[in-house]
Amino acid sequence: MLRTRLKVKLFLFQLLVYLNHIITLPVPINKLFASFDNYLPLDAEEREELRERVTERKIKRRQFILQESDVCKHYTFVAEGCFKKFQVDDKGVEHNLQFAAEGDWIMEIDSFYADKPSRVYIEAIEPSVILQIKKPDLFYLFTNNPKFDRNFRVIMETRFVELENRILQAISSTAEERYLSFINQYPHLFQRLPSTQIASYLGITPEFLSKVRNNIAKK
Amino acid sequence: MLRTRLKVKLFLFQLLVYLNHIITLPVPINKLFASFDNYLPLDAEEREELRERVTERKIKRRQFILQESDVCKHYTFVAEGCFKKFQVDDKGVEHNLQFAAEGDWIMEIDSFYADKPSRVYIEAIEPSVILQIKKPDLFYLFTNNPKFDRNFRVIMETRFVELENRILQAISSTAEERYLSFINQYPHLFQRLPSTQIASYLGITPEFLSKVRNNIAKK
DNA sequence: AAATACCCTTAATATAGTTTAAGCCCGAGG
DNA sequence: CCTCGGGCTTAAACTATATTAAGGGTATTT
Numbered sequence: 001m002l003r004t005r006l007k008v009k010l011f012l013f014q015l016l017v018y019l020n021h022i023i024t025l026p027v028p029i030n031k032l033f034a035s036f037d038n039y040l041p042l043d044a045e046e047r048e049e050l051r052e053r054v055t056e057r058k059i060k061r062r063q064f065i066l067q068e069s070d071v072c073k074h075y076t077f078v079a080e081g082c083f084k085k086f087q088v089d090d091k092g093v094e095h096n097l098q099f100a101a102e103g104d105w106i107m108e109i110d111s112f113y114a115d116k117p118s119r120v121y122i123e124a125i126e127p128s129v130i131l132q133i134k135k136p137d138l139f140y141l142f143t144n145n146p147k148f149d150r151n152f153r154v155i156m157e158t159r160f161v162e163l164e165n166r167i168l169q170a171i172s173s174t175a176e177e178r179y180l181s182f183i184n185q186y187p188h189l190f191q192r193l194p195s196t197q198i199a200s201y202l203g204i205t206p207e208f209l210s211k212v213r214n215n216i217a218k219k
Numbered sequence: 220m221l222r223t224r225l226k227v228k229l230f231l232f233q234l235l236v237y238l239n240h241i242i243t244l245p246v247p248i249n250k251l252f253a254s255f256d257n258y259l260p261l262d263a264e265e266r267e268e269l270r271e272r273v274t275e276r277k278i279k280r281r282q283f284i285l286q287e288s289d290v291c292k293h294y295t296f297v298a299e300g301c302f303k304k305f306q307v308d309d310k311g312v313e314h315n316l317q318f319a320a321e322g323d324w325i326m327e328i329d330s331f332y333a334d335k336p337s338r339v340y341i342e343a344i345e346p347s348v349i350l351q352i353k354k355p356d357l358f359y360l361f362t363n364n365p366k367f368d369r370n371f372r373v374i375m376e377t378r379f380v381e382l383e384n385r386i387l388q389a390i391s392s393t394a395e396e397r398y399l400s401f402i403n404q405y406p407h408l409f410q411r412l413p414s415t416q417i418a419s420y421l422g423i424t425p426e427f428l429s430k431v432r433n434n435i436a437k438k
Numbered sequence: 439a440a441a442t443a444c445c446c447t448t449a450a451t452a453t454a455g456t457t458t459a460a461g462c463c464c465g466a467g468g
Numbered sequence: 469c470c471t472c473g474g475g476c477t478t479a480a481a482c483t484a485t486a487t488t489a490a491g492g493g494t495a496t497t498t
Contacts, residue, residue: 171422
């Protein structure tokens with residue numbers, strides 16, 4: 001009888017520690033768990049499965065997590081900070097393909113799945129904290145639990161829809177329309193990013209973006 | 220003894236029928252099977268599983284298989300012919316987001332998965348034969364056999380890479396460069412499609428494409 | 439076979455976006 | 469403290485692309 005009460009107490013204590021860990025401390029892994037809550041939330045056991053396969057890293061501003069001609073070895077989840085993914089053309093000009101801030105995933109999918117050398121760079125725009133998962137671990141999760149599969153599938157679909165929208169804009173809208181739509185869709189990025197980075201994302205020169213902003217202000 | 224030989228004969232006969240069916244006749248479903256051979260080929264049983272869940276349709280030129288504000292109910296595999304997926308802007312101008320010819324898949328992914336009204340049209344450019352699969356059937360295949368899952372995932376990844384390349388081009392290349400790259404990447408489409416459709420895909424006017432072609436010819 | 443719609447081209451003019459160059463402001467590093 | 473580089477802006481000249489309008493050819497429909 002006494003032993004039972006002791007066990008209960010111990011259990012409650014552990015529970016408390018666990019809850020504290022999960023709820024009150026804003027540790028990076030919790031942001032990852034939270035991000036799945038938008039789709040199919042993970043239970044305690046699944047969270048543990050995921051936690052075991054994920055590596056946390058701190059990244060400095062201007063540090064690269066992927067360089068051209070390297071193979072992309074990880075899916076990267078951004079817990080804090082912000083990254084850009086870009087390609088460099090023959091003239092040395094950078095073209096931003098994607099930004100990834102807290103809660104976003106970033107990787108070079110072609111390089112990752114086909115073990116090809118990457119044609120893009122991924123660089124931290126701010127000091128950041130990331131969680132990375134390697135291919136074998138990701139595949140383990142895919143095959144061992146359909147919930148992971150479904151979750152990562154939805155992440156891809158979401159990106160996919162974003163990409164198609166961006167293409168539509170690229171082939172049908174003026175620079176001003178694209179800029180306004182960017183502000184509207186990514187207000188948190190708009191505040192944090194230097195204009196020159198946004199210009200590169202929109203496919204225009206910084207000088208012209210300046211003019212566009214000026215025109216908008218005049219209205 | 221006699222019965223056994225009869226059984227063997229019967230079996231061989233059935234096998235012959237099957238092989239004839241699979242190999243010699245270019246029926247639409249075989250194109251679908253063949254398309255999986257690029258990834259993880261399906262065995263006889265899996266083919267049967269797929270065949271049971273797929274509906275064949277003949278589509279006339281200019282016929283729509285998806286209209287704006289309808290919900291996209293199918294993944295569509297093109298066995299013969301060619302389709303375009305496009306959005307219409309406020310001025311009534313069409314903007315081509317995708318072409319799909321033999322061996323390609325086409326659908327409005329956002330509408331399909333989220334049961335949202337579609338913002339795009341999908342229309343046959345040529346008389347076509349398609350194979351369609353509905354959401355519950357697709358999900359059945361996903362959950363019941365990882366090979367389907369993997370195959371459809373790879374199809375998505377491939378499209379994904381194409382989209383990112385197209386965005387890169389849109390933000391970093393001139394119309395002439397994009398046109399040449401289109402010809403290079405999709406020679407079969409270039410031959411079949413009217414220039415005006417290609418112009419819409421590249422995000423330029425037909426008049427300007429005409430000029431671009433002229434410039435290229437002069438060189 | 440005629441009528442119609444579509445497709446392609448050309449050219450003049452207008453607009454959107456780039457290039458080059460210069461100057462200003464501010465934060466980081468010596 | 470100074471200086472140096474990055475980011476932002478302006479403006480003039482230039483280039484890429486759109487718009488408008490017109491004409492000719494070819495395939496589709498009547």
